[in-house]
Amino acid sequence: MISFYKLEQIIKIWMESIKTDKEVWYKTTGGYREDGWAQKYELSPPTEVRTSDDNPRSVFIHTITTIKDAKEFEICLDKMDNPVLIISDDGVDWKDGIDIYSASKKFYSGHISKLRSMIINADKTLEDYLKEHPKFDMDEDHSIDIIEVIFKALEHIEIRFFANNRIFNRNNKLYVGFDSTDEDGREWNYVFKVTEKHIPIRHGYSFTLSGCAISQPFQEYLYTAEFHGCYRPTEEEILNATFRWVVSDEVIKTANKEARYT
16 A cells, blocks of 8 residues: 555645645644554645635545554545545545545545545656656766765765866755655765865876967866755665765755754
């Protein structure tokens, strides 16, 4: 059966695809219930411009038993006691007696059908989304060659690597990283922020018009980066990872936010 965290990703992709220009996606409150766990998500105007008249569009994932050992999920719309979709080992089904046209006051029937289809085709949904919203630069010509990993005091982690030439200054911050999925199906994006760029120099391969040899920049560039986030990868994860340049603004934004917690 689909994991809670994969289902959560699909809920987010779906809500992002149907939101209006005035709405943003939020993961809000979550907590235990007698029969499991409930997590709330909503579409609403940004906090800084939201007013008391704004009425968020809410979705709930109700997990029967625990998140890790879920036997069944209910997708509830508008409020917690309005289950619309049931997800179990038997598949994705409508809640008994549901009229899709009146199942929600805030989501159209077409939106609800779209969500069901996205959950049924979960792997394709995630694959298609990553094609349009890549997290990393996967061009092999832009690959990264890690040459050293340094574990410092206070759990700081530093890496040094060779990679292609990238502009690096106050207006062009650089990030590299990798993703990993834990045993519970939760995906982690580990980000390292570049702190130094070195240009190795070789001699005697180019000449001035007067015939005097001058230095010429090497074709590979050496970078130093430090872990940038809150939940640090393990030594094993780092040593087995394939690092890439981070190109997703969302991944960088999340890393910047989490780095403030450390």
